[in-house]
Structures are given as structure tokens and as C-alpha cells.
Amino acid sequence: MAMLEIDDLRVAFPRGKTEEIEALRGVSLRLEKGERLGVVGESGAGKSMLAFSILNLIAEPGRVSEGAVRFMGENLLDMSERQIRGIRGNRISMIFQDPMVTLNPVLTIGTQMIETLQAHRRISRREAHRLSVEKLKMVAIPSAETRMDAYPHELSGGLRQRVVIAIALLTDPELIIADEPTTALDVTIQAEIMALILKLCRENDVALILITHDLGVVAEVTQKLMIMYAGKCVEAGETRAIIDAPNHPYTAGLLKALPQNAEPGQKLYQIPGSMPPITNLPRGCPYHPRCSRASDECRAAMPEIIDGVACYHPLQSVEEIA
Amino acid sequence: MHILAFLIRRAVQAVIVMFVISLIGFSIQDNLGDPLRELVGQSVSEAERQELRDQLGLNDPFLTQYIRFLGNAVQGDLGTSYFFKRPALDVIMDKFPATFELVIGAVVIFLSLSIPAGIYCAIHRNSWITRIIMTGSIIGISVPVFLTAIFMVWLFGVELGWLPAFGRGDTVTLPWGWDTGFLTLDGLKHLILPSVTLSSIMLPLFIRLIRAEMMETMGTDYVRFARAKGLRTARVRYVHAFRNTLLPVVTVGGLMIGTLIAYTILTETVFQWPGMGFLFLEAVNRTDTPLIIAYIIVVGLIFVVVNTIVDFVYTLINPMVKLPGAKS
């Protein structure tokens, strides 16, 4: 049994009075204990939607309309609010994108850590305080003891994200979902924070779902990879294998667009066009208007995902589209 | 450091406001109030008048007179009421407890109702109770407070005869000379209709304000993060969301103090509540200039004091008192 199994997950938002529109259109994935998965796609592809729907935290008026999220064999979506609260922040933690707005501005760091522990463990305040300081030290926050009384605005962005990571680790979770954890940070500390997350996951044998738009980061951190486009998974498999030999033209395009893959002196490659908004998808494969390999078949119907790729004309290697 | 700068700024602002108000008060006195009118009759000759004017300093330059006015005002001397033949400030302060208790009654009522109602409407956006409250609030906003007052007097005071509709009823004088209606049953009964009326106009404003702010904080990332941490719903709502809702509510609440004082004038008029507002309108009708000036200055002072308190409360509940313009 896999630790996490997501099956045909769909998220819908109401449009107008009667219509609904799907933002996540049937995504499946499997994650083993201690495994690290990268979810990559452009903004609006449904990555964050996927992250939030795992813990059933889709913001109103959206809702998970179909599918299952099985964690240790139990479907989180069938759980009562009380049951899923026992999972959230306890066995599955989240790290949000922007640490500037993730922490509550009117509560001290200490309060925000202690309340998390006390929500899940029957421990004294003193003990919770001690554990919190321990975790703050673990994420390398200087003078951790005094930071407990600090308010978020007294900390820099990098430190705040370390606090968020410490909160995520408080209860020794089995899985951490990190939604673009470095995007909002200063470029100089992005690598530092990413390295910290990787190190902590490895040391504590925590599984990770890393949501990002940066294939480069994924290559360094994760073992498995999933590429999303317009609310669907278009390619999934071993990170190494996909990066060495992408099968979906979109994945290939993303790889080609990486600065480290550009020829020196050449202009950076850019996939032509842009991702269609979820409210206005073309018929067939949503990528076909931007794809050089598109055929009538692609314009007619969405390809199923077979052997880890949803494409009628999968590539054999990067060279083919070059 | 921030807090110190903040308090200095606040003090400067208070001084400016009081300065402007005193200037207004003085110009009224200078142009309207003729102190000779109360001192001497018609029979006094023009020469004697001029002499008196000199004696009283009424022919001094504007600035000299203003400084004298300010000096007296600081010592609590705001002139003598034409009608009551007593120091104007004393007359006003006698009426202060009545207005203060009316306002306290109203504030207790509208805060204890608007906070739960506002939170409820923000959380259950589409429930039918929310719809009723929101519809009620827009009707409430559209009914002038003096009509509510008349209706209250007519229904509960006259038709049903349940509650006394006029005056303050029995009061008890506290050792420091404060007349309170809080300590007698009759006084409390008299307080009900006026304070309900006064709160009725503030209630919808606060419900809408709290609802809007609460809805905004409920959508923030930190509230979502609090949920992702597995906290109980009550803690997410009341500790994480509501505490942040309080900040703008306190600010806007402080801005409503002027409105509240204006509404006390209307409420006191209908209920013949013997407070400062009622006294002020009588003073206007009698052209009792010193009393009008004294009222304006007392109201200005109340305004400044309340605003300072509100700002102070704001600094207490907001850990990041930021100076405007200083972006994080």
C-alpha cells in the first residue's frame, strides 16, 4: 500500500448560478513513504489546487467534486472535519508560498507554534515551548529562545519561512506539502531554504510533495516528477528519466527553456503562446495550439495518460524537437 | 521608538485640533457674544460703554484677546451662561453624566449585538439568517435616528406604556458629584429607550463593517495556514481571524465618535434626555453664546481624548504599529 494515493481528483468552481467549471480535471498520483515528488507547471496549471485539495482545504466556493485522496489507505475526503483535523498539521503538514502572509501578524511565533502542538498532542505548555524551541534550532534560527516572543514582522522573509518550516516539522509529520516554498523569497536565500527542506526531509524520512515551476530545483530535490498543464497531469514518472528523456512535448519545451540548457550566446528558448485560462480551454489536448507536433487527432480529443505520458505523439528524446 | 514617534504625532495632532477649535470658539465670542449685554442694561451711555470696553480689554488687539481667552479656557473659564447665570463649563459638566451614561448604554448594546452578528454573517455568507440581518441592516441605515426615536416613544412609551419615554428618572448622586441613573431601577428603565434608539443607528454600520473585515481576514493566507495546521475551527475563527478583524474595526470605530455625539443630540432632543446635546440645542435657541462655545470646546476635548484612547488601544492590540508610509 502506498502512503498517499490520489485517484482522479477533480476540483470545481461555480460559474454563474448553475454552471461549474473544473480547475483540476482528474489527477492521479502515488507516493511511497519518504519519497519526494515534484509537481511542475506554469501558474494556473492547478498545482496549488492539487496541494490544497489533498487536505480538503479548497477555498470557498470551490469544492472537490470527484476522486479520492487515500492516506495510509484511508480516504481523507470522506473524513469528518474532526478526523481530518487530526491529519492536518499533524501527519501531513504544509509550507505556503509567501512567508510574509503565512504567519498571523498579531500572534507571536511562540503562540503559533505552541497552538499547533497543543492541537495534536496532550502536552503541557512548557513542554510544547521546549519542543518548539528545539525545532527552531533545527531550522537554524539564531537565538531561537528569544524568537519565541517575537512577532512575524520582526523577522526577515527568510527567517519567517524557516519558522513556517519549523511549524511544519513540529509534529514529525509523514508528509510535507510545500507550495512553491521559495518563490516569494530573495533569490540569494532560495537555494538555502530549499537545501534546508531537502536535508530535513532526508534526515527525518519525511515524504515531500514539492510544488514549483522550476524544473531545475526538482531535478536536485525529488525522485519523482509530475508535469501539469491546464488542470491535468501530462507526464509523470522518475525525475531522472523524464529530465533525461522527456516524452511530452510540453515537458521538452519546459526543459529547453531552462537557462542552463541554453547555448551560450543564444537567445533563451520560450514555448510559443501561453497556457489557455481554465475557463476557455480548446477542444482536445489543451496544449495543441502551442505544440509543433499537433495533429487532427490532438485537436479532436484529450489523450489518456499511458505509460506516464498523455500525448498521441510522444517524443523519444529531447533531440527530436530540437 | 515607533511608539514614541507615534505618541508624539498624536499629541501634536491633538494640540492642533484643540487650537483650531479654540480659535473657532473665540471668533464666535468675538463676533457674537457681547459681554456688555449681560453686564449692563440699555440705559448706559456710549462713553460709559467705551470705558467698560477698555476695562474689559475688548478693545485690545485680536491676538491679545485670543491669548487671554485661551488662558481662561485652560483654567476652565469659558464664560458665563446668559441664561443660567452660571459658569458655562459648570452648566455643561452638570449634564455630562447624562450624555455619558446614554452613550455607554448604547455602546454596550450595539457592541454586544454587532460583533456576534457581524461574525455570523461573515462565516455563514449564504444562510437565510444572514440575508435577514443584512436586509435589516440596510433598512436600519436608511431610517433616521430621530424617526426611530419618535417610533420608540410612540410604541413603548405611549401605546403600550411599557417604558418611560421622557427624561432620566431617578438618579443617585455619587460622592464626586456625578449623577448616575445606573443605580436606580427607575433610572435604568428610563435609559432603555434612548440607548436602544442610539444604538439602532450604529448597529447596522458596525454589523456591515465587522462582516466585511471578517470576510477579508477569513480569506487570508494566515487563516488558511491556521486551518492547515489542524487547529479547531473556533480557534481559527476567533483567535486567528477575529483578532485581525479587530484592528480595522477599532480604527473605524474611533472615526465614528463624531457621528455618535451628533446622534446624541438628536436622541436627547426626542427623549428630552437632560444631557449636553439637549442643553446645546436649547442654548442655540436662546442664543446663549458662552454655552454654545463651551459645548463646542467640551465636545472637541471629548473627541480628542476618545481618539487618543482609540489609538492607544490600537497600539495595544497591534504588535506592528507602523508609521504611515513606512512599508515593511
Added chain:
Amino acid sequence: MITWRSLFKRFLSDPVAIGAGIVLLLLVLMAVFAPLLAPQNPYDLMQIDIMDSELPPSWKDDGDARFLLGTDAQGRGVLSTIMYGTGISLLIGIGAVVVQAILGVTLGLIAGYKGGWIDAFLMRLADIQMSLSTLMIAIIVLAIFQAAFDANVYADYAIVMLIVIIGVAEWPKFARTVRSSVLGEKNKEYVDAARVIGLPARKVMWGHILPNTLTPVLVISTIQVAEAIMTEAALSFLGLGMPVDRPSLGSLIRSGFEFVFSGQYWITLYPALVLIALVLALNLLGDWMRDVLNPKLRRGDD
């Protein structure tokens, strides 16, 4: 940006908006055509007979067919005074909002576009003025005027004074709205472009930024008219607004107030109902407009 056509379509699909619109239209028509529609002219002393005073509505036993809604203490028909009074209330309400808008839009544009100490000064002033509240400022200013001038002079200038005072006291609302949308527009490309080609600041402000800030101005105008009418009514009720011989809805309520408890409720009740209907219709329309035109509130829709 929403088109007039789709605005109209949304209007037709909202029963509350339609209802409020109809009520408002009827009241405005009634006020505008009062001289043609009203059974009497309450300003014409020849048509008023003190013998007709305090008659109940015509369907009551002692009612008089000439006075559908009864008469007041001076023998004026309540229906006629309401028709004329609504006009005066609307005139002051709209007039005050025009003054507010002119002042507020100008100062808001300047504050937002120039920034710096002008902006800081104007916004501090706006803060202080708003917390003093319009009603309080108006009460004090009018009380001073009343003490300064005799009743006849006061009566002659009452309309102008009310329009100016309510107009001046409420400028901060418009100024803030305009300022914040100016700040939003200021850094957009078209403004930069206009500046780069050397248009003077005044032209950039009025010709390029202003048109893009008009939607929020339109939204608050409706609610501001409602507020101005409420303020005027409160002032008149206190005896600081329109005199009894040229009454607005507020002064009609004031003149009937002392008769309410002796049974002549109609002198107060009908003007009160019209006042509430007028303000409520304006508030509902204003709320509706804000919901439709303010894209910030239409989340999940796009």
C-alpha cells in the same frame, strides 16, 4: 470595464434593484412635477386656510376629500407639502453631492497625482474631518449661523447654506476614493506615455486619469445623495435646517413631532415614510451598483 448594456441587463435581472429604481423614479417625478400634481400650493398663503388645520386623512370620519393625507397645524395639505418637500430634500441632497464631488475629485486628483506633502496634508485633513463627522460639523456651523443672523435672513439662505455645508463637510469621501484609484492608474503605461510626450500635469490628470476613476465616483455618489438627504433631514428636525414655511421632509417631521402623541400622527407619519422610502431606495441602488461595478467584490466570477 463593464458596459452600459450589460449594466442594464444585470439591473433587469435583479428584482431589488428594479424595485428601488421604480420607487426612486416615482419620487423624483412626484417632486419635479409637484407644481402640476399637488392639490394645493403650500407656499401660496391664499390657498391655505387655518380653519382646515389638523384634519385627518380623507378616509377617516372627520376627513376632508380635499386633503387625502390630512392637514398640518397651519392647514396645509400633508400630501402637497410632501410633494414639495421631497423636491427640496432632493435638491439639497443632489446639490450637496455635486459640491462634494467637485471638491473631492479635484482634491483627490491633486493628492494622488502630486503625492508628497500635499497628499499627506490633504489626507490628514480628511481624516480629522471625517472623524468629526459631517452631521456634527453641520450642527455646529449652522448653530453659529443661527446665532449670528436673524431668522428671516437665515430662512432666505437656508438651502444654499445646507448645500454648501454638507458639500464641504463630505469632500473627504470622494477625495479618498479618487485618490486611491489615481494611485492605481498613475503608474500604468498610458499615463507614463502621456507624460513622456510632454503633456502638462493638468492635462494628464484631467484628460487621462480622471476618466478612469469615474466608476467608483459614480458608485459612491448614489450613497452620498442618500447620506446628504439624511443629514439635511436631521438638521431640519433639530430646527437648524429648512424653515417651516419652506419645508423639507425633515422640517415636516419636526413640525408634526409635537402632535404625534396627541393623535395627529399623520403630520409626521407620511413625510417620515416618504423620507425612509427615498433614502432606502438610494441606499439599495448604491449597494447594488457597488456590487456590480466593483470587481474586487466579484471574486470567483472571473
